[in-house]
Amino acid sequence: MIRKQIAMFSLMLGFSTSILAIDEPIQPIKPVQNINLGQVELGKKLYFDPRLSKSGFISCNSCHNLSMGGTDNLKTSIGHNWQQGPINAPTVLNSSLNVAQFWDGRAADLKAQAGGPIANPGEMAFTHTLAIDVLTSIPEYVMEFKQVFGSDKITIDEVTQAIAEFEKTLVTPNSRFDQWLLGDKQALSQDEMAGYTLFKESGCVSCHNGEAVGGNSFQKMGVVEPYKAKSPAEGLSAVTGKDADRFKFKVPTLRNVEMTYPYFHDGEAETLTEAVDVMGRLQLGKKFSDIENAQIVAFLKTLTGDQPAFLMPILPPSTDMTPAPKPFE
Amino acid sequence: MIRKQIAMFSLMLGFSTSILAIDEPIQPIKPVQNINLGQVELGKKLYFDPRLSKSGFISCNSCHNLSMGGTDNLKTSIGHNWQQGPINAPTVLNSSLNVAQFWDGRAADLKAQAGGPIANPGEMAFTHTLAIDVLTSIPEYVMEFKQVFGSDKITIDEVTQAIAEFEKTLVTPNSRFDQWLLGDKQALSQDEMAGYTLFKESGCVSCHNGEAVGGNSFQKMGVVEPYKAKSPAEGLSAVTGKDADRFKFKVPTLRNVEMTYPYFHDGEAETLTEAVDVMGRLQLGKKFSDIENAQIVAFLKTLTGDQPAFLMPILPPSTDMTPAPKPFE
Structure with missing residues (x-):
């Protein structure tokens, strides 16, 4: 019919x-449906924010570069302290359509994936706790998380949810x-x-x-x-x-x-x-x-489809309370 | 009067x-005046293109990040192979208003500055010749340089001119x-x-x-x-x-x-x-x-002024002729 x-x-x-x-x-x-725009805008900032790494230098976009097909175009990626990654960075574009995330499927979905690199010692080399500490020290982030999730306390669950929601928009x-x-x-x-x-x-x-x-x-x-x-x-x-x-x-x-x-x-x-x-x-x-x-x-x-088109996000500045990044420790 | x-x-x-x-x-x-928009759009791509570095990982925007006030917010920058830079990366925002470029003023203007980090072994660790080889292997770049500069051959002079023209727009x-x-x-x-x-x-x-x-x-x-x-x-x-x-x-x-x-x-x-x-x-x-x-x-x-607002540039892909980056050599 x-x-x-x-x-x-x-x-x-x-x-x-x-x-x-x-x-x-x-x-x-x-076309993408059922998108939470507040989460998308917040997730876009987080996706580009290198303060989610120990060095303050590596963001999601470093290896899944949205100017370059959602990849780094390297054989294997460069991680914290220039460590050589074990595997080729897969594209983030259309990754919401994958049956699971990572080459070995060890993450069920984008949200489960997003927390991985932050805490991977060979990638962003941070911890979820330290990442939350950084975000919590920045009033604009605190306010935006409150606006988007309605809670006073930023959680890693919200962080990965927002990043995943942004990534859902990255279809071509x-x-x-x-x-x-x-x-x-x-x-x-x-x-x-x-x-x-x-x-x-x-x-x-x-x-x-x-x-x-x-x-x-x-x-x-x-x-x-x-x-x-x-x-x-x-x-x-x-x-x-x-x-x-x-x-x-x-x-x-x-x-x-x-x-x-x-x-x-x-x-x-x-x-x-x-x-x-x-x-x-x-x-x-x-x-x-x-x-x-x-x-x-x-x-x-x-x-090759239409590449994501969005304004480069402007990140809220750190404050006197924000832990400094530690690129060389 | x-x-x-x-x-x-x-x-x-x-x-x-x-x-x-x-x-x-x-x-x-x-307000910025006398801007060549063709050069600006080309320069924006080059500013974001890590293929101007030996590793294929570091672009102008890595250390002069336009999401972060045109800086990397690090004490001193991270260069090729995670080398620690000798000095704090100054902001690119409003840098067209500077009497000279770099902390020690060793570059007279933005154009003279732009070639520096590309060839600096501690920063992007490339050479101007190799950078031109990369760009020349990418037909979209060849065509855009021809359109903007009217020449068949891409030169480092054009590369730095385009980057500088983009940077002139980065006022706040x-x-x-x-x-x-x-x-x-x-x-x-x-x-x-x-x-x-x-x-x-x-x-x-x-x-x-x-x-x-x-x-x-x-x-x-x-x-x-x-x-x-x-x-x-x-x-x-x-x-x-x-x-x-x-x-x-x-x-x-x-x-x-x-x-x-x-x-x-x-x-x-x-x-x-x-x-x-x-x-x-x-x-x-x-x-x-x-x-x-x-x-x-x-x-x-x-x-704090209006931050640069522009669509994240999409970079033309490399071709079979493009020399591969060498991040780990």
């Missing part, structure tokens, strides 16, 4: 029903591929269409599907051929304790993949060409020709 | 002529003190007015004057009493080679000083209260009472 209504609606608009999103394994990104609709899904047959070139056909027919789409073109399952890295990793990361087994889950990682979203280089959980693939080649061989037992590879890459680049 | 016209205009608006800006040693921030008009200067007698409280009177009558204003409330001269740190510095920085003498210029530093702007903590070239003063106390004793031979100190601090907080 719904399908019929959509078909009729499409005909009214002059679109062919054959290219309706409903027939495709990838769906257009839906309106990519050329979504325009095509929504009925604009001219949105893709012949090569891009050929790439999408290859993407579907070769089996890429069996993992990279849905609204986020991934993010909704855990899969073994190295199905047909083993993946020779330099990284010690073992993926889902670190969470479940099951040997069968070794080297299973959350399938990354391919939305904005042109911006989220380098690729894989260890960041070892520098280019899309390389990533497509490795995925074809190791996951599908298929060696794409140069032309096929280029077509798939051309398709992948149509997944 | 002009003064008379202003007086008449003020009378028409119901303002008293006695508080006209023209009679004060501090002037309101003037409309502080409560400027509103007062412009005739709104209600803009300041009694304490703030008392603080301003003290600021003038005690002699603070002899160095902190003009549009930026500083930034227009070099003065010795420690006039009446010597300043016991832990920092080895010697200031202007490093530039002029003159012994008489030892410990002379550019007088910092006091615009937005509430946001630009900690204070002094070495960042040793954590609070405004401490900074006012030290300045009073060492520069003026005057010990402010607690009440006087608080009044001066109250006045200083009226110098």
Whole structure:
């Protein structure tokens, strides 16, 4: 019934029903709903506030940089005291669509994720208690938390809730591929269409599907051929304790993949060409020709959507009571 | 003649002529003029682009953070490989009003300054040549440079020109003190007015004057009493080679000083209260009472102006040809 209504609606608009999103394994990104704007504005400040780190130098945005596809574009990230992170920073864009957070899925949702890096000694190297101490020393924050959450005392639960609510807004609709899904047959070139056909027919789409073109399952890295990793990361087994889950990682979203280089959980693939080649061989037992590879890459680049557009937040200043950051201790 | 016209205009608006800006040693921030908007938009991207650093992690905004008063709010900055910088990062806000750039004035203007940190081994640790290689590998940048500068080849001269042009827009008009200067007698409280009177009558204003409330001269740190510095920085003498210029530093702007903590070239003063106390004793031979100190601090907080408001820039992605950053080499 719904399908019929959509078909009729499409005909009214002059679109062919054959290219309706409903027939495709990838769906257009839906507008965000049920957003608490107060939490979003507060969470945006917190996302950009390096005072949630021990050094006063690292914020969420340091490694999930919203100017750069929600990543740091590094193989593995730089943490407190220039420590080298163990894994590639996944994009925060469209991360609300993930089945779970982190490569190994150890956080159920964005809120559970947000507290992790703050207290990770290799990342922001702070503690939740110290972070709350900092925020509580800043009257503008105290007032804004009170306004948004109605409580007198700032809690880490509120901090992560606000950051998660901001992150929920970081979806990237309106990519050329979504325009095509929504009925604009001219949105893709012949090569891009050929790439999408290859993407579907070769089996890429069996993992990279849905609204986020991934993010909704855990899969073994190295199905047909083993993946020779330099990284010690073992993926889902670190969470479940099951040997069968070794080297299973959350399938990354391919939305904005042109911006989220380098690729894989260890960041070892520098280019899309390389990533497509490795995925074809190791996951599908298929060696794409140069032309096929280029077509798939051309398709992948149509997944770049509208990037988050917002005013750079201005952070409330510290006060005489605010504990000073300790970058060199 | 002009003064008379202003007086008449003020009378028409119901303002008293006695508080006209023209009679004060501090002037309101003037609107920015003669701006090249193409350069500004390009410069904004470059200002936020960490690919101008060896690590791919440090941008201009890392240490001159526009969410935080144009500073990093650290005693001394964090550079490549977590090196500790030798000096406090001065604010980029209103820096176009400075007589010269850097604490020791070694750069004549913003353009001359902008190239410094990129190539400084302790800061962004890159070279101008490598930075140009990165930008040249990114077609969107090549096109934008061509559009803005009309040339096919990106040069470091254009890079620093664009960054400087963006920085020229980072003025902060409309502080409560400027509103007062412009005739709104209600803009300041009694304490703030008392603080301003003290600021003038005690002699603070002899160095902190003009549009930026500083930034227009070099003065010795420690006039009446010597300043016991832990920092080895010697200031202007490093530039002029003159012994008489030892410990002379550019007088910092006091615009937005509430946001630009900690204070002094070495960042040793954590609070405004401490900074006012030290300045009073060492520069003026005057010990402010607690009440006087608080009044001066109250006045200083009226110098916080409208912070730069702009959309977070989205950076063009690297390509297969872009040299990868080297954070851990």
